[in-house]
Amino acid sequence: MKNQIQVKPQVNRLINLLQLIEDGKFKIPTFQRDFVWEDKQKIDLFDSISHEYPIGSVLLWRPKEVYSNNYQIGPYTIESYDSAEFYYILDGYQRLSTLFGCLTNPSKTHLECNEFLRIRKFNMVYDLVDEAFLIKRSNQLEVTCIPVYKLVDTYEFLDFIDQLRIDLKNDENIDTYITRAKKLSSTIIDYQIPSIEIIGGKISEAVEIFSRVNSKGIEISPDWMLSALSSNEETGFNLGEIFSNLLEDLKEYNFDGLKREILVQCIQNSFGKVYFDQTLELLVKRHDFQKVTLKTVESVKHAIKFLFEELLVIDKKLLPYGSQLIFLVHFFNHVEKPSDVQKEKLKQWFWITTYANYFTIYSLSKIREAYLQFNKFIDDETVSPVYYHNKKQKFTTADLPKSVSSGSVRSKAFQLFLLNTSNDFKKLDSNDVAGYKIEYLFKGRRSHSSYLPFIHFKNTYGSNKYPSVDISFKNEINVASKINFKSGGLNRKEDIDYYLIERLKYIVEKEKVFVDGLGISYQKISL
Structure with missing residues (x-):
């Protein structure tokens, strides 16, 4: 029951959160998005901390039921403990993975470490000369570059300072560098991160709370919500993993950068109404949700292959509208092997909707009509898939931009x-x-x-x-x-x-x- 759910705001020191992660007190549900942050995002995070700027709350959930876990956080594999005292990370995984991966001393942790991954993605250092954070691809560092994990380890930090004095004994800036290092060390050690802890309830209730929290600034994406709501331990259904595998398959067509939000909309569009009229929470309760979703994923591949081969949309960047893909996926959900007539009409529909700015000039109510017209074409290939609000008035092309x-x-x-x-x-x-x-x-x-x-x-x-x-x-x-x-x-x-x-x-x-x-x-x- 919802009245059994507790929501508690907390404030934790960063180093305490890192220790809880190492102790296995935080878990990553398999429906959580993979780690995707690039170097710039990691550097920006540490830069914000060094200036004592807030980096946002993390959302933690202690459920009644247990989900399968992803044990990878940063380059480390978290050990599994049979303990009721743990939290799932619902929001903040990218930030916590970055912080844990960069601030954990690889020579002192008991956790298994993928050293190649650590060097490649999490070897964060601070350059005391340029006062800048950097990701280094090697353990061979300049004497004035300190690995950030040494900033939060007292003994390692003191050893670094002693060695710095030896290496730079004749450098007139040595005291400046040491002062910078001490200030940064103190800032990171004392840095605090707010968290919101949800205790009890089901995943659907946690997502509802997450959505409300989102109005106060925490990011939530439709694909995350759908993945969380539809995760099924018994069947092994994991939409996040399904999307990741799909995007990997789409590399062949240069569509691996396709936004997951569009994939969610393709699924929404497959249940009898246009995607923006479908509610995620209601869809996942349908008995056929998994079946239709898996079918839709296959149809995405067919639709993109069609775009690539028949219309030379040979890169995601060339796709005029995401809605064109959504409609095509809907078509291939119903017609696996289109006739030559259907292919030609689909191509004509693509060109008309592109040159006419079809999905820009039409309001949502008109897009609903366009969806119904498209469904008539699916049922009868003699029908035009193009919807005309006013058949007497021609569509007009837009001006060609200068660039x-x-x-x-x-x-x-x-x-x-x-x-x-x-x-x-x-x-x-x-x-x-x-x-x-x-x-x-x-x-x-x-x-x-x-x-x-x-x-x-x-x-x-x-x-x-x-x-x-x-x-x-x-x-x-x-x-x-x-x-x-x-x-x-x-x-x-x-x-x-x-x-x-x-x-x-x-x-x-x-x-x-x-x-x-x-x-x-x-x-x-x-x-």
């Missing part, structure tokens, strides 16, 4: 148009693709007129199995139709400017013909 790196939907449409045109809008075999690269015809010219997308292929050594050249204007004007990236043959600024303007004109005319064929009004580009 190709703007990340706008319109810019992505332009990039995808070039890629598909260079391949004559034919299907690509993902097994042949080795990578994707953006080049520019002239150094320092990052405009659309100079933009050149390239696909690299396996075992072809630069051959044009799939042409990866730009749309060029052949013999329409009196300049070279093909030039190298260093502007061979075009040396004067005036010639280059003229070439780029004419090239963009040519591309615009080709793009206009394509967009007109989609039934969309083409917004002329200012040259």
